Amino acid sequence: MFGSTVSSAKDNNLAIPHDNTAQEIHINVEKKYQEIDGFGASGAWAMDPIGAEWSEENKNKVADLLFSQDKGIGLSMWRFNIGAGSEETDKNIIKDRFRRAESFKTGKNEPYDWSKQAGQQWFLQAAKERGVEEFIAFVNSPPVWMTKNGHGQPDSSVGSTNLKEEYINDFAVFLSDVLEYFEQEQLPFDYISPINEPTWDWNRAGQEGNRYNIDDMKKVIRALYHELQNRDLETEIDIPEAVEYTSLLDDDIYSAFTGRNNSRYNSGNASGAYPGKYREYIKEFLGDNEIKDMVGNKISAHAYWSDYFSGEDRLIPLRKKVRENIDRYDPNAKMWMSEYCILGGNGPGRDLSMRTALDIARLIHYDMVETQASAWQWWLSMSPYDYKDGLIYTDYLKPGDEETIIESKLLWALGNYSRFVRPGAYRVDLNGANDKDGLMGSAYYKEEDNQLSIVLVNYSNETKPVHLNVDGLPWNKKAIQFKPYITSDNYDLEQKNLFPAHKVFNVPPRSVVTLVGK
Numbered sequence: 001m002f003g004s005t006v007s008s009a010k011d012n013n014l015a016i017p018h019d020n021t022a023q024e025i026h027i028n029v030e031k032k033y034q035e036i037d038g039f040g041a042s043g044a045w046a047m048d049p050i051g052a053e054w055s056e057e058n059k060n061k062v063a064d065l066l067f068s069q070d071k072g073i074g075l076s077m078w079r080f081n082i083g084a085g086s087e088e089t090d091k092n093i094i095k096d097r098f099r100r101a102e103s104f105k106t107g108k109n110e111p112y113d114w115s116k117q118a119g120q121q122w123f124l125q126a127a128k129e130r131g132v133e134e135f136i137a138f139v140n141s142p143p144v145w146m147t148k149n150g151h152g153q154p155d156s157s158v159g160s161t162n163l164k165e166e167y168i169n170d171f172a173v174f175l176s177d178v179l180e181y182f183e184q185e186q187l188p189f190d191y192i193s194p195i196n197e198p199t200w201d202w203n204r205a206g207q208e209g210n211r212y213n214i215d216d217m218k219k220v221i222r223a224l225y226h227e228l229q230n231r232d233l234e235t236e237i238d239i240p241e242a243v244e245y246t247s248l249l250d251d252d253i254y255s256a257f258t259g260r261n262n263s264r265y266n267s268g269n270a271s272g273a274y275p276g277k278y279r280e281y282i283k284e285f286l287g288d289n290e291i292k293d294m295v296g297n298k299i300s301a302h303a304y305w306s307d308y309f310s311g312e313d314r315l316i317p318l319r320k321k322v323r324e325n326i327d328r329y330d331p332n333a334k335m336w337m338s339e340y341c342i343l344g345g346n347g348p349g350r351d352l353s354m355r356t357a358l359d360i361a362r363l364i365h366y367d368m369v370e371t372q373a374s375a376w377q378w379w380l381s382m383s384p385y386d387y388k389d390g391l392i393y394t395d396y397l398k399p400g401d402e403e404t405i406i407e408s409k410l411l412w413a414l415g416n417y418s419r420f421v422r423p424g425a426y427r428v429d430l431n432g433a434n435d436k437d438g439l440m441g442s443a444y445y446k447e448e449d450n451q452l453s454i455v456l457v458n459y460s461n462e463t464k465p466v467h468l469n470v471d472g473l474p475w476n477k478k479a480i481q482f483k484p485y486i487t488s489d490n491y492d493l494e495q496k497n498l499f500p501a502h503k504v505f506n507v508p509p510r511s512v513v514t515l516v517g518k
Contacts, residue, residue, distance in 0.1 A: 014484060014506050015499035022465040022504045024432050029445045029452065029472035031429035034334070034372045036444060038134045039418035040077025041066065041381035041391055042339070043123050045098045045207075050382060050396070051119025058403045063123060065392060065411065066381055067130035073391075073415030073493065076423050077134040077377060078127040080189070082178055083117055084141035084208045086152035093151060098384055098397075099207040101152075103143045104178060108170065114181060124187055133423050136238060136338075136377075137179065138193035140208035142171050152208035154201065160274045161216040162202075172223035179228075179235050192228075193238040193338070194220055197302065199247050199268025199278045211269075213276025214284050218291060225294040237294060240281045241338055242301040243268060245314075245322050245371075248281045253328075257321045282322075286329040298374075299326065300336035304343050307363055315363070315436060319370035334374045337367045341379040342388035350386055350393055350408075354489055354510050357409035361457045361512045364417055365440045368427060378414060412492040416485065416512040419493065420453040422446055428472075430454070439464045439507060450474070452517040454482075456507050464507040470517070477501070482515040 051059060065072040083101025086094050094100045102116040124135070141152040146167040149155055154162035163171060171194070179189050195212055202209030212220070221237060228235055242248055246257070247265050255263045265279040266272055277284075282299055285291050301322075307315045326333050340363070341347070342356065360378075367373040383390025384397055391414065393406040425446035433441030433456065440457040452473065458464050470480060480501035487493050488511035499505065507513050 014496055014508075015503040016465075016506065017503060019465040019467075019504040022467040023439065025441055025466050025468050026431045027443045027452075027454065027468065027470045028429040029443075029470065031472075032426040033429070034374045034427055036421055036423060036425045036427065037334070037336070037375040038076035038423045039376050039414065039421065040075050040079060040134070040136070041378040042079040042081070042138075043120050043381060044079070044081040045101075046380060046382045046384055046394070047123045048101065048117060048119035049098060050394070051122035053119070053399050054396075054403050058405065059122065059126070061405055062382060062392060063126035063130060065405070065407065067127050067132050069131060069419060073411060074419040075127070075132060076418060077136065077375060078124065078132050079136045079138055079377060080120055080124050082137050082139050082175070084139075084147075084152040085144045086141075086208050089144045089150060090152050093153065093204055094206055094208070096206060101140075101208060105143060105174060107145045112177065112181070124182075128187055134191070135187070135189045136191040136193060137175075137182075137189045138196060138238075138241070139175070140196045141210045142167070143174060146171055146174075147210075153203070153205040154209075154211060155203050160211065160213045160270075160276045162210045163212070163216070163220070168219050168223050169227075171220065172227040175224060176227045176231055176233060179233055180231060183233070189235050191238045192224070192235045193241055193300070194224055195239060196241045197243040198240055199243050199270055201269035201273060203269075211274065211278075213270070213274065213278055215276055218288075221291060221294055236296040236298075238298070238300050238336070238338065239285060239295045240300065242281050244304045245301055245306050245318050247279050248299065248301050248322060249325050250280055250283050250328070253321055253325050257318065282325045282329065286326065286333050292330075292333075296334070297330060297332065298334040298336060300338040302339040303337050303363065303367065304340065307359070309344075315366055316370055319366050322371050335371055336375040336377070337371065337373045338375065338377050339379050340377075341390075347388050348386065349388065350390075351388055352393075352406065352408045354409045354413075354487075356388055357413035357487065357512065358457065358459055358510060360410055361413045361416070362436060362440060362459055364414075365442055365455070365457050366436070368442050369434070372427070376417070407492070409487065409492075412487040413512045415493045416455055416487055416514045420444075420451075420485070420514045420516055421455070422449070424448060425451075425453070433466070439466070445473075450518060454515040454517075456513045456515070458507045458509060458511050458513070461509050463509055465504045466507060467504050468501050468515070470501065473517075480517050482517045485514045485516065487512045
């Protein structure tokens, strides 16, 4: 279990005096890159029925696994879905009850009902109690009473968006009312994401959703920004939650990435099918000075199809292009990876093993060092599905079913980042470990806590001996000691024996290891 300090003879081989074959890893704490906002996951869907229907004992077990820095992975960010009300209107469209959502307000002239979404609210409170630091409220669709077709997803008749033009200001008021309520309840949201994956058409989708072209989006952003300003709410707008990195790119950079002259992104279902523009999000938001200020000089996107796509290796080249594109407008602009799970042909089928855990740990590594993401957020914190979309799984589908809690290795591998790379830390320079098929390493330093955290991902089947050379710390080099935490086939973020920095550390095969120096 996490936090165990039980050692064995095998553990004594993790740190050894000398090894001439050891990789030399050099870390310079004084050379800083992006500031870290946090690591998180979403409470959407499953958390409502689980939070409303499960026993207190089992809900607390789930909350501990997700949020506790002693018993679990210590997420520092939590995503709360503000529902559109499909639970009342869309049962014939959204058959799966786990994908429908209530709304706090069911009509323009109806009162707010803050008892709605009780399950999600339980986990929101549980996250706060366990030390989660950053909270994001996100929206898949405006409330159904604001939509053109009266549903929580569009159809082909509604044009570029399902949000009625005359309800744009009402939408801003609704979101601000929700934010204000939770602030009064001592559960303030740091960020509000009013739009999700706007490039998708979402027509009669099996979940809540909505498309928006660029002009539609900017109208929502302006209305929401001014409403927040009028109320002195300090919640920052998060935008655009683009469905994939390629949709972010300027046309010329996208063309260079694809190798096709004058090509433009048009992969989203809405592109070309509906009026307006559904691409070039970096340019449209960071390149527009008015909007850039309204969204905190930050761009957010989902990393779907960003590793391999149609036989194409995108893992590193695409991330380099995203960073290049952001730097074109402002090297100081922040980038968030705000949602990911495995889609496509590899999506179906739960995988609780290190195979998926290592694939995701590698993807996180390159999001941190190439895209220079300030935040990294997984999709479903808990999933009832036979799919690679959860950190924790359950076979619970209806009241009366067993309240199963099934941990994945991915949960604990994410914990190698989330537990130790805390908000306010900076990624710092690390050289000597950047092999996507072997050993990858990134380092983070939080001056406030005087803590250095080094995350090593060993994708290979071989032990990787490393020797760490650290410069720039306010400590005597000879006094530096590291505490290892290992996730592998045999361990779930397990703490091992402290070792001095002058020793060689053997990174186990097929593992994720965090070395904490303090």
